[in-house]
Amino acid sequence: MFRRAAASTFFRHALSTSPYSSSAAAAAAAAAASSSAVNSIILRSLKEHFLEVSKMTPPPKISPPKPYTIVKGALDQASGPVLRRGYGDAGEEISISVARLANIMPPGADYDSDDDDGGGGGVSESISQLFLHVDISRPGSSKSLQFLCGLYPDAVGIHSVCLRPKTAESGTAGLAGKGGDGYQGRIFQELDENVRDAFHHYIEARGINEKLFPFLQAWLYVKDHRNLIRWFKSVGTLISEPKSE
Numbered sequence: 001m002f003r004r005a006a007a008s009t010f011f012r013h014a015l016s017t018s019p020y021s022s023s024a025a026a027a028a029a030a031a032a033a034s035s036s037a038v039n040s041i042i043l044r045s046l047k048e049h050f051l052e053v054s055k056m057t058p059p060p061k062i063s064p065p066k067p068y069t070i071v072k073g074a075l076d077q078a079s080g081p082v083l084r085r086g087y088g089d090a091g092e093e094i095s096i097s098v099a100r101l102a103n104i105m106p107p108g109a110d111y112d113s114d115d116d117d118g119g120g121g122g123v124s125e126s127i128s129q130l131f132l133h134v135d136i137s138r139p140g141s142s143k144s145l146q147f148l149c150g151l152y153p154d155a156v157g158i159h160s161v162c163l164r165p166k167t168a169e170s171g172t173a174g175l176a177g178k179g180g181d182g183y184q185g186r187i188f189q190e191l192d193e194n195v196r197d198a199f200h201h202y203i204e205a206r207g208i209n210e211k212l213f214p215f216l217q218a219w220l221y222v223k224d225h226r227n228l229i230r231w232f233k234s235v236g237t238l239i240s241e242p243k244s245e
Contacts, residue, residue: 039239046239050232056225059218065211071095075223081135082219087206091139094206098216101129101150128153130216134208137166147203153213158199160188 064070068083081095130151137144144166148159162184188196203209 042239043236046232046236050229050236053225053228053232058225059221062215062218064215065207068096068207068212075219075226082216083212085207087136092206093137093139094208095135096208096212096216097133097135098151098220099131099133100127100220101131127217127220130213130220132156132208132212132216134203136206142166147199147208149203149208151213151216152210154210156203156209156212158188158196158203161185161199 064083068085071081071084074080074082079097081097083096085094086092087094132147132149132151134147134149135144136146142165143163145161146164147161150157150159164184188199191199
């Protein structure tokens with residue numbers, strides 16, 4: 001009995017001090033040290049960029065053209081309307097969502113880019129070309145008229161127009177998608193020129209024009225800035241959190 005116990009103790013000791021066990025422990029320690037060093041580099045870089053972004057000068061405060069009003073909490077929402085207004089005796093309700101055109105159109109797509117330099121003053125092309133989702137509805141109606149438009153510093157152009165249920169997803173989350181709720185109408189550019197002109201006059205009468213651009217451009221800048229600050233904080237917190245054993 002004593003011999004078996006001694007042998008067992010000997011083998012356990014031999015295994016714990018074997019070259020294989022020692023090398024595995026050394027490798028684990030080296031991996032942990034390497035991971036810690038990488039984390040430190042990432043955290044230092046995140047902090048530097050966070051401080052740099054925090055010092056960026058925000059654009060001047062701009063109010064939207066009247067009678068549009070800013071939707072409360074829009075800056076903190078991932079998508080959804082930014083501006084709202086009423087229109088006409090019929091009590092129309094108009095809401096506008098916005099996104100960068102470059103984030104919506106597929107790579108290589110034609111942006112109707114006759115205004116490539118329209119941003120001026122060093123403004124990047126992506127922030128000088130905006131994409132609008134315009135929702136126009138009336139009380140008691142189960143559907144709304146929805147326009148997808150390109151907005152530029154000196155012009156607005158309609159990409160498509162369709163009639164959709166009010167419950168259908170609106171806002172920038174559905175900008176690039178096609179509804180599955182029936183016939184969506186003809187491709188806008190295939191409509192008769194007079195019809196296209198009439199739709200342009202229709203949205204112009206409701207204040208959907210280039211006068212919206214300065215506010216929406218500044219609004220997107222502030223939103224992107226907030227999201228970037230929030231992203232730096234979230235990633236830094238995740239990396240710096242101690243791993244649970």
